[in-house]
Amino acid sequence: MKNTDPNAPELITSLIHHPYQPPADFAAPQPGVFKASTVIFPDVAAMRGREWKDKTGYTYGLHGTPTSFILEERLCALEGGAQCVLVPSGLAAISTVDLALLRAGDEVLIPDNAYGPGKDFAVNELSRYGITHAFYDPLNPSDLAQRINPATKLVWLEAPGSVTMEFPDLCEQVRICKERGVLTALDNTWGAGLAFQPFDLLGDGSLGVDVSAHALTKYPSGGGDVLMGSIITRSEPLHMKIKLSHMRLGMGVGMNDVEAILRSLPSxxxxxxxxxxxxxxxxxxxxxxxxxxxxxxxxxxxxxxxxxxxxxxxxxxxxxxxxxxxxxxxxxxxxxxxxxxxxxxxxxxxxxxxxxxxxxxxxxxxxxxxxxxxxxxxxxxxxxxxxxxxxxxxxxxxxxxxxxxxxxxxxxx
The missing domain is CATH 3.90.1150.10 (Aspartate Aminotransferase, domain 1)
Incomplete structure (x- = not known):
């Protein structure tokens, strides 16, 4: 029978604003998938008071949902980091690090055997913003040391090199950069947090990279069907610099893709x-x-x-x-x-x-x-x-x- 109450909401309005909420005490092997662009606030005070940067609250889909927060924390556990942001691909991880940490007049050093699209980004995109680059011999640490100059602000590392598979003296490369006060970023897709710990190379906490970029497309996904990347750090100030650039660039990932990686990660x-x-x-x-x-x-x-x-x-x-x-x-x-x-x-x-x-x-x-x-x-x-x-x-x-x-x-x- 049709509702004749003139103050009753229409059917579609009732569906949209239906009051039912399921019980909160549900537990299962896999985390729930929370998808959102809009996040609902209970009141104006909450809208004005929530802080997305430290994950104490939710404000907008690009800043994360419970699903992405869980993956970020598990990836930190995998690689030994403290903070993580997710991006749409491994290449996006490389480019986001570059854009976050470099400015006009800076130089980035890249191993000659690095991932090709990452090199191409420096040659054809960073150069447009007045950021220079040079390629160094990954098998000769002294070549890296000689190329570092006052303009050098970031050194990319890759172990092993892309396609030709040379394995560098990663520890010596990191030592050289730290002695000169230059940030290091490692493409850790091959190591995946399993072959070695990027933030603790010697196992005693004394030596590690500053940033780990990881193409989750590869081993974390394991299915050849997901594109995603991560950027992991241990330094809070460095993480915040990357996170703010990540926000300004509008980087986001789909929660169904996050779900797929969460399902694959245990294996x-x-x-x-x-x-x-x-x-x-x-x-x-x-x-x-x-x-x-x-x-x-x-x-x-x-x-x-x-x-x-x-x-x-x-x-x-x-x-x-x-x-x-x-x-x-x-x-x-x-x-x-x-x-x-x-x-x-x-x-x-x-x-x-x-x-x-x-x-x-x-x-x-x-x-x-x-x-x-x-x-x-x-x-x-x-x-x-x-x-x-x-x-x-x-x-x-x-x-x-x-x-x-x-x-x-x-x-x-």
Whole structure:
């Protein structure tokens, strides 16, 4: 029967302003998903008094909800940090750090083997704002030391380097920067908080980076279906500088994506170890293949920077160390680029695709000369191919590599 009370609210109004609230004492393995742009305040005093910067209250969706606060705190526990902000991608983490910490007249130093889009951001975007950059040799700490000058305000670090997988003397790099009063920011996507602790490199609290940028897209997500990044610090003033820039840039993440990472995070150590073990088995096997001139994997004794990897990561897993699931190979120079491309196309289980950390193994051929400005005498001649090892049975992956290598050998004969 239709409500004839002239003062009764219309049906839709009643639905929008329905008074029911569920009981508060609900507990489950996964946190609830709270999505909001608008946050409702009980009164004007609360609206004027809430503080979003220290997470004591909620003010607007961009500043966080209970769901994102939980992920931020768990990521701090993973990496040993104290404060965290979430951004839409790993690249957004790099660019946000740059924009927060640099101004016109400043210089940023970047390893020559750093993540390509991060280098490109400095070359094509920071330069427009009067921020200069230079690239240093990641395997030569003295080169870094010589390049630091009064304009240098930030040094990026990466361990290991992107694609070519050189492992730097990270501890010495950080010492050099601290002695000169220069901030350090580490792309910690490969280490993921599991291979080493970025804020406590020596295990005694005496040495650590200032900022850790992490592409949560990779191992924290684990599914190849989420784009997100994090920026973690231990210094409250430094965190606030980044957080305010983060706010002014309007950076935000979707809570369903946060939920996906919260669901995957408890298994990150198990997955990381599985990727690692499979990658090492395949890397060792590939060392024996005549078509492969060099295998670039930090855990291999002859890999560039292996001693630094062992010193920093080697104590994990009963002395076996931790090394993720990523490695590259130099395919012998007798094979042309067309041969190498055909090898990648011939793979059946390995899929052609960027990124890593998901269940599917990936392969990408690279043009190394277009990626490196400095000399690379530690790399043998040939064509570089990167593998990201997924969670398939390693025996199946080895057979797939074997048939593709045989096809390449036949094509080159």
């Amino acid at each position: 990150i150590a198990l997955r990381y170890r599985a990727h690692d073990l499979a990658a090492r088995k395949l890397a060792v096997w590939l060392q024996q293949q005549p078509a492969i001139a060099q295998v670039l994997h930090p855990a291999l004794q002859d890999a560039p920077g292996h001693a630094h990897w062992k010193a920093l990561c080697g104590a994990h897993n009963g002395g076996e160390g931790a090394a993720a699931g990523l490695f590259s190979v130099m395919i012998d120079a007798r094979f042309t680029q067309n041969h190498v491309d055909a090898f990648c196309d011939a793979l059946r289980l390995f899929k052609l695709g960027y990124s890593w950390g998901g269940p599917i193994s990936l392969v990408v051929p690279y043009h190394l000369r277009s990626m490196r400005g400095g000399s690379t005498p530690h790399l043998k001649p040939g064509t570089l191919v990167r593998f990201a090892i997924g969670l398939e049975a390693v025996e199946d992956l080895q057979r797939d590599l074997e048939q593709a290598l045989q096809a390449m050998e036949r094509a080159a004969a």
